Amino acid sequence: MKVSKFGGSSLADGRQLQRVFDIIQADNARKVVVVSAPGKRFKDDTKVTDLLLAYAEGTIADTDTTEIVQTIKARYHAIGDYFDLPAYELADIDEQIDHLAKKHYRSFDYLYAAFAAHGEFLNAQLVAKVFTHLGLPARFVDPKEIGLRVDDHARSATFNPKSYDTIAKLDLTTSERLIVPGFFGYTENGDMATFSRGGSDITGAIMARGLSADLYENFTDVSAIYAVNPNIIDQPAAIKQMTYDEMRELSYAGFAVFHDEAIIPAIQGGIRINIKNTNDPDAPGTFIVPPTEVQQTAPVTGIANSNRFAALYLHRYLLNKEVGFTLRILEILKRHNISYEHMPSGIDDLTIIFDKTLLSQAQIDHMLADIAAEIKPDTLKWLPSYGIIMIVGEGMRNRIGALTEIVAPLKDQGISLQMVNQGASEISIMLGIQPDLADQAVKAIYHNIFTA
Numbered sequence: 001m002k003v004s005k006f007g008g009s010s011l012a013d014g015r016q017l018q019r020v021f022d023i024i025q026a027d028n029a030r031k032v033v034v035v036s037a038p039g040k041r042f043k044d045d046t047k048v049t050d051l052l053l054a055y056a057e058g059t060i061a062d063t064d065t066t067e068i069v070q071t072i073k074a075r076y077h078a079i080g081d082y083f084d085l086p087a088y089e090l091a092d093i094d095e096q097i098d099h100l101a102k103k104h105y106r107s108f109d110y111l112y113a114a115f116a117a118h119g120e121f122l123n124a125q126l127v128a129k130v131f132t133h134l135g136l137p138a139r140f141v142d143p144k145e146i147g148l149r150v151d152d153h154a155r156s157a158t159f160n161p162k163s164y165d166t167i168a169k170l171d172l173t174t175s176e177r178l179i180v181p182g183f184f185g186y187t188e189n190g191d192m193a194t195f196s197r198g199g200s201d202i203t204g205a206i207m208a209r210g211l212s213a214d215l216y217e218n219f220t221d222v223s224a225i226y227a228v229n230p231n232i233i234d235q236p237a238a239i240k241q242m243t244y245d246e247m248r249e250l251s252y253a254g255f256a257v258f259h260d261e262a263i264i265p266a267i268q269g270g271i272r273i274n275i276k277n278t279n280d281p282d283a284p285g286t287f288i289v290p291p292t293e294v295q296q297t298a299p300v301t302g303i304a305n306s307n308r309f310a311a312l313y314l315h316r317y318l319l320n321k322e323v324g325f326t327l328r329i330l331e332i333l334k335r336h337n338i339s340y341e342h343m344p345s346g347i348d349d350l351t352i353i354f355d356k357t358l359l360s361q362a363q364i365d366h367m368l369a370d371i372a373a374e375i376k377p378d379t380l381k382w383l384p385s386y387g388i389i390m391i392v393g394e395g396m397r398n399r400i401g402a403l404t405e406i407v408a409p410l411k412d413q414g415i416s417l418q419m420v421n422q423g424a425s426e427i428s429i430m431l432g433i434q435p436d437l438a439d440q441a442v443k444a445i446y447h448n449i450f451t452a
């Protein structure tokens with residue numbers, strides 16, 4: 001049995017959904033289908049999730065939402081109409097969109113989460129209706145029905161592993177395809193809470209592990225995961241196979257094609273993952289597998305970079321001598337509910353790197369004010385953008401000279417490094433770099449390793 005997840009780009013309109021239908025119909029093992037909300041149909045289009053977030057904002061501000069509601073309904077109607085779905089089926093979806101603004105929510109965060117989750121919630125209902133209408137029996141499965149529980153972080157929830165027991169009870173013996181909405185689960189109180197953006201990949205992985213699937217297929221709009229983001233380099237080398245750990249590091253550092261948290265259920269359940277292209281389903285795609293299955297030849301598998309990091313730089317003489325210094329800084333972070341990503345340090349200075357998508361301006365301001373007042377550093381700087389490049393490969397384990405080879409081309413480009421972190425993970429090297437030079441550095445490193 002396979003769990004097949006389709007991303008927003010694969011479900012953006014009726015033509016794409018027809019392709020998804022053909023893929024599912026072609027293989028009876030594709031029993032459980034996890035769907036995202038309709039994504040972008042063209043480059044400057046807006047994802048339904050973002051339309052719903054705008055609708056949430058308008059609802060909170062009590063402004064006129066007529067136009068945004070019409071736009072959201074039109075996205076679902078366009079898909080239904082492509083398949084001549086009866087009008088009453090779409091009226092049901094319209095009603096749920098209208099009803100969203102009338103419900104009571106525990107907080108604004110839960111309001112945002114419920115609106116955003118409806119992108120997937122409604123799309124899964126629509127996909128089940130379309131499949132059935134086309135003659136392939138399909139049933140919408142609400143995550144509530146299978147006990148898909150998450151914690152109380154309304155918009156960046158963490159999955160509760162106890163849910164695996166209830167998910168495992170899902171009846172797979174019926175003739176229907178089971179259509180599960182991605183991206184959200186329910187809290188103990190019964191509220192909808194979403195994973196972080198791109199989180200339908202996580203639902204797919206949870207379902208695959210809970211049901212002990214033979215394969216987790218993740219359908220997207222590229223025929224493979226490439227050694228570097230194809231938006232930076234034209235037609236980069238495709239990766240045929242990589243290990244779970246390689247994928248985790250690469251997706252964390254910028255390979256947006258697969259959510260970094262989605263690897264974890266797959267690792268724990270030993271589930272193989274196959275990234276495939278909805279528009280080119282016969283291409284083998286990329287397999288993400290346990291390390292024992294990969295024959296490593298090249299030292300580097302992929303190079304990722306991301307613009308989602310920010311950093312705090314702090315300098316104070318004799319910082320190395322002071323017992324409890326780092327603890328005091330971490331206490332300030334805790335007070336403002338801030339988590340950090342990395343903390344490289346020297347004898348008199350410290351850099352703390354953050355994921356800025358998880359921070360509000362108010363949190364940053366309060367944290368900096370408290371550090372200035374309580375730690376009294378000689379220098380305290382906030383770097384609103386901090387470039388990170390991650391070079392990843394199981395083949396780098398214990399390989400002498402890997403770092404030299406990686407950084408050599410940067411010298412020719414006149415690019416200096418702000419930070420090098422090697423050794424924390426044996427399979428990756430992390431470089432801190434001026435953010436506007438990151439793409440140039442990635443290109444230079446890639447060409448030196450893959451095309452020289």
Ligand SMILES: Nc1ncnc2c1ncn2[C@@H]1O[C@H](COP(=O)(O)OP(=O)(O)O)[C@@H](O)[C@H]1O
Nearest residue numbers: 007008009220221222225226228229255256257
């Ligand atoms: N190394 C990479 N290999 C392939 N795609 C990548 C890579 N890094 C970033 N991407 C981007 O990820 C996109 C697919 O992810 P996403 O937009 O989340 O798809 P989906 O709509 O299927 O969820 C690709 O179109 C590509 O632009």
Ligand SMILES: N[C@@H](CC(=O)OP(=O)(O)O)C(=O)O
Nearest residue numbers: 007008036049197198199200
């Ligand atoms: N629709 C959600 C969740 C998701 O995974 O979407 P996609 O498969 O389009 O990346 C988002 O936009 O974040």
